Amino acid sequence: MxxxxxxxxxxxLTRSKEGEYRxxxxxxxxxxxxxxxxxxxxxxxxxxxxxPYGDGGAMVEACVSAYAQTVAMCPGDHWQKLENGGRKRVTTSALSRIMKKPNDYQSISDFLLNLSRRLYEKGEGFALGIRNDRREITEIHFMLHGRALVAEDGSIFYQLSGNEIAERRFDLSNPIPARDVLHVRLHTPRHPLKGESPILATVLERAMAGAALNQQVAYYLNQSRPSWLLETEQNLTSDQVRQLRERWEEQTMGENAGRTPILTAGLKAKAAPTTAADSHLADMLKLTDQSIALAFRIPLQVLGLGGAAFASTEALMASWKASGLGFALNHIEEAFGLLFGLKGQPDEYLELDTDALMRSAFKDRIEALARGVITGIYSPDEAREKVDLPEVQGGHGKMPRVQQQVVPLSYGTEMKPPDPTKPALPAPAAEPDIEDDDDADRSFDDFARDIDARVSALLH
Structure with a gap:
């Protein structure tokens, strides 16, 4: 090996000595x-x-596309925290309008797809925000290229280009203030405003795989390795060998490829055996793909490369959200929050909803909602809203409820719980204490006979 x-x-790829030509x-x-x-x-x-560094082959394309397409699938909502600990969806803000329609020629899916793809290809993505007379952002335009500029006083400006529509509509010749630019960037090892893609961490692996594949391509193109071998026990002269080779190639190459040659005089044809080098090449390419997926923090199962199977789609997506995907979504959310001046978690924030990733796992989604309703986390109406169903009529689905497993037998007479809208019944009044005298120990019959005797005595 x-x-x-x-x-x-x-x-x-080998290290040269100091001063030597490399x-x-x-x-x-x-x-x-x-x-x-x-x-x-x-x-x-x-x-x-x-x-370009972005040309990393099929594996890099798969990793970049996985992030870009997954982020584009997640709809975004503007949320504010309430005093009672809950939260409400804001539908009248500039951010909520942008998350539905960023501009007049792109959908939000188009915008997030290109932004996140550029983020992982080049390490950073840019967009230009256009404000109205009230200083609210009314449209946002994805820009292919961007460069940060730092003024002498530390102010930050950007030079943006790469969008023919925006360049024709707006004057972008002057530097643009940072308050009007959406700048999402990954790790910044060289400059705090210059992000770098994880593709750079895979240069050695991709170079190794490229060198091996290029050598194999040249190996096959030069026909250094025949696909078939002709064997015979007869002694052939050089002219006979040459003529036999020409006849074989005439019958099996070019327009005659796939035809059936007929062998005589003890000739036998057999396919060229696979060498150990071929298996080494396959193993090395497999390790290269795994290294690239590791650099992008993507489970191999997401890319269809095998690995330990997950119990469900939800478990697979949860594994990815706990690593690379969760970071990507949060990073883009925080960049939008900075552009729109949000207070940040947990008071006011943008959330890209990952529930959309479970559309194909209907069974897992319904089971999770049913569990949430039974345990009292969701009310029936809240769970129905997540599957686009209307509220229960009469307001019967607004209140969260839990299972009631141990009840008295009398509960079966009416088979319904008490009405929560009615006021509670007043507590019964305490019974008066009975005085400690001789009459308190008598039975009711004895007490009645004593009264009758006294009345008779008075009448006589």
Whole structure:
């Protein structure tokens, strides 16, 4: 394995001694320059160009698309906390209107898709906010390129470009104040206003895989490895070998590919065996894909690469939300909150609702809502609202309720709980204490006979 990797890996992956010439490719600010192009001083005039860092192959595309498409699926709402500990959805704010329609040519799904994709491709995403006469943001435009500028007094401005519609509608020649710019950025190791993508952490893995694949492509194109072998026990001259090869290729290549050749004189054809190097290449490419998914913090199951199976879709999404996806959503929410001047968690904030990710797992979603209603967390009306059902008529679904498992037998006479809207009955008055005399110990019959005897005595 080690010897095979040594043949596959290019020399530029090994560390050169100080002062020695190191062959390319070379890492520049905007991408990689190949070794051949780097050997030419005016490489840009010779038809060469940089290979952007974002061109990472199918695995990087899968990771970036997973984030971009998942974020775009989550609808956003403006929330405010109430004094009683609950919260209410704000539907009349500028943010609530933007989260429904950011501008007149994009949906919110289009906007979030491009913003989050640019965030993970380049490490940062930009958008321009346009305000009305009341200083409220009425539209927001995604910008492909952006650069932060810091004034002498520390004020922050931005130079934005990359949106032909916005550039034709608004004057973007002057720097734009930071208060009107949505700037979402990832890790900033070089500058606090310059984010970097996790793609940069996968350069070595992608270079290794690219070198191995390029060598294999050249290996197959040069026909260094035949797909079939012809065997015979007869001794053939060089001319006979040449003629036999020509006849075989004539019957199996080009327009005749797939036809059935007929072998005579003891000739046998067998497919070329798979070597150990092929299995090493497959293992290395698999490890490369796993390393890229690890850098993006995406479970392999989300990308369809196997791994331990989750019990349900909810468990799979919960695992991703606990790592990379949860961070991405929170990071975008906080950037919007900064642009719109929200107070922040828990008082006032934007929330991208991840319940939309459970649309395909209807059974898990219904079971979770049923559990929430039975335990008294949700009222029936609140649970019905989450599946787009109307409220129960008469207001019977507004109050949360719990299971009542131990009740007296008399509860079965009317089979309904007390009405919570009626006032509670007053407590019964306390019975008067009976005086401690001789009459208190007598039975009612003895007491009555004594009264009758006294009345008779008086009458006589």
């Amino acid at each position: 080690a010897n095979w990797l040594a043949r596959v890996l290019p020399s530029w 062959p390319g490719p070379y890492q520049l600010s905007d991408g990689w320059l190949s070794a051949k192009a780097g050997s030419i001083l005016n490489w840009w005039q010779s038809g060469y160009s940089l290979q």
